[in-house]
Amino acid sequence: MMGGMAGLEGMEQPRPRSDPAAARWDIPGADRNPAPAPCGPASAALDLVGDPTIGEVRLPSRPQSAGTARRLTASVLLRQWSLTPQLAEHAVLLVSELVGNAVRHTGARTFGLRMLRRRGWIRIEVRDPSRGLPCLMPVQEMDTSGRGLFLVDKLSDRWGVDLLPRGKTTWFEMRVTDR
Template identity: 85%
Template sequence: MAGLDGMEQPRPGSGTAAARRCAPGADREAAPASVGPVSAPLDLVGAPTLGEVRLPSRPQSAGTARRLTAAVLLRQWQLSPQLAEHAVLLVSELVGNAVRHTGARTFGLRMLRRRGWIRVEVRDPSRGLPCLMPVQAMDTSGRGLFLVDKLSDRWGVDLLPRGKTTWFEVRVNDR
């Protein structure tokens, strides 16, 4: 559920405060897009593991972000294909939100790894908080943060002086 200022996200039944929810009919996220082939995007736009990679805020950038995520998780960090698939889907959702809802010219993508965890961050200049929408079986959109909530171990929003960082974390098995 959406959190503020780096707060860890409560899981259902944990007894902590609920997420900020939007009214029905509010803008919703797009359905997940496919990963596409894992090419060598790190050479073209930079390495999100070394610092924030800035991408133009347009729909085509979701594909670049997916390819970057897949390249880092599969080739650089050598994580499982299933974990990479989930992370690619979640990146696509966060990037879709940044492109669709912020009106920004660019957004930032960064990936971090520490023992037992990976963290993926999408930064944009809007301070508007993302909305966790109630999801119905026949909905064709609005599932983005629902998927982030279900497939990640933790997620949240850090408000910045000029914008926000929306992030998710996933546990990994270190070898």
């Protein structure tokens, strides 16, 4: 779904982590490729803040956290899941946009990052305490800002927002080729 407000029709209610539907996204061993131990700055980010494939990683709501989120995304997609560099590059860009929105527009002290994989798909979520919905704005060629959700809409296969009792989760999904 790439036209309009993809993913916003019929927003889902939050599901506890033990919910069977949530479990489809994180089947231990089913879609994860065991990867060699990562090294370098991306690995350091995993060691410092945690693994967003195991549970939500909380990051401070500061511009510098976008870099941490990008390094985590690259590490997971390239090293843990062995996905293509182009897919990882697109996902890193989209994570940066969602994190930027959470930092700039929510007034939160922290936000959460989570990455899920199931056969043929990845899903990346950014959770914040604001219930304000993001808005997909029309984009003009010369615009220097406001392109974040436009990029999410164009580069992801699906995206949306799940309202929570206290906040929201903004997410995107991308198709992947399982090897």
